[in-house]
Amino acid sequence: MNMNAKIIDQDNKGIGVRVHDNDETEHTVAVGFDGEIQGHSQDGYPDDPAKRTGKENEYVSQARRYAKYYVAKEKGYDVLPWDRDTAAMQRVQTAIESLSDEDFEKYFGTYFDQINSRLPNVTAPVPEPDAVGDDEFVLYLLDVYLDEAGRIEAVSDIHFLYLDDNRERQVVLGDQPLNRDPDARLQLKPNYLPSLEVAQEFFVYHLRCQIRDCYLLRGEEPPEQYRVIGPGLYDAATRYLYEDRPYRPYHKLHADIPGYSLEFDYGFGEQGKEMAKIAGAVADNK
Known part of the structure; x- marks a missing residue:
């Protein structure tokens, strides 16, 4: 497993995070200060969840969870679910x-x-x-x-x-x-x-x-x-x-x-x- 991330942007609504998942796909995830995902794009899987495999859907979900974790760790914002x-x-x-x-x-x-x-x-x-x-x-x-x-x-x-x-x-x-x-x-x-x-x-x-x-x-x-x-x-x-x-x-x-x-x-x-x-x-x- 080799997840990694980098903060690429921040505005008054939240923080942008670039995440590379365990399938080496790149994701851009916008995490709001309330912990909600405001946007998510990626270049490795179909955009329609119904057209992804179960593993691909889980990689997308992992990227979102990792982005929240990374924002909490690097910035100290309370964005993780309790x-x-x-x-x-x-x-x-x-x-x-x-x-x-x-x-x-x-x-x-x-x-x-x-x-x-x-x-x-x-x-x-x-x-x-x-x-x-x-x-x-x-x-x-x-x-x-x-x-x-x-x-x-x-x-x-x-x-x-x-x-x-x-x-x-x-x-x-x-x-x-x-x-x-x-x-x-x-x-x-x-x-x-x-x-x-x-x-x-x-x-x-x-x-x-x-x-x-x-x-x-x-x-x-x-x-x-x-x-x-x-x-x-x-x-x-x-x-x-x-x-x-x-x-x-x-x-x-x-x-x-x-x-x-x-x-x-x-x-x-x-x-x-x-x-x-x-x-x-x-x-x-x-």
Whole structure:
């Protein structure tokens, strides 16, 4: 992967960025100060998205994401979507890691119970939407807010993401305690987490996977510490599933991807990793 960019213009509406993608195609992207793409031209693919291959469409999208990232990095403008801000994700990682056992349970105990709620004899703290059947796909979402000192200020109620009968994404939001964007959103499916201690480690690992996805979605190879296998951003996972996209299934626990590894063991050491890989493969075959 070899994305690169250069700022070529700036006016009172935004910034122009020239991006070269991983297919060596040149893009000119105008990024507004509000983060919106004001214009985009390129010389390598059809202008009509319907006439592009899946890979070509993804290269176009990567160029836009990379342009926003580059403007944020080089100019310091707040143009990144909040859920693609890796610096904020890193701060939330640190905040979760530093919590005492008591404070972790205070902020994340309900979410921990929700994740385990499809296990026998476990009652969900928050009932799933009626449209979600037994064993059907659902994600439990939890927004995390930090204060100015980088400590956890609040978490939201649990939200739900599921697919309706037409396979369209539906989101049911719970209460959001603060009138601003969160610093990160946990987005995990039902699972078995044996203890709160393991959950604390897993939530930090999950954010590590989200950071991995931010790099990949803008066409970059992540730094070595983020070359891990596991669940990250749902939007990324939906793209990884298509064979005609320039990705591998990084979200799948049993994926065999050179240079990437599963580094979370569910509290059971190497045996835990192997069990997770087997469970992932079984789930794929259902």
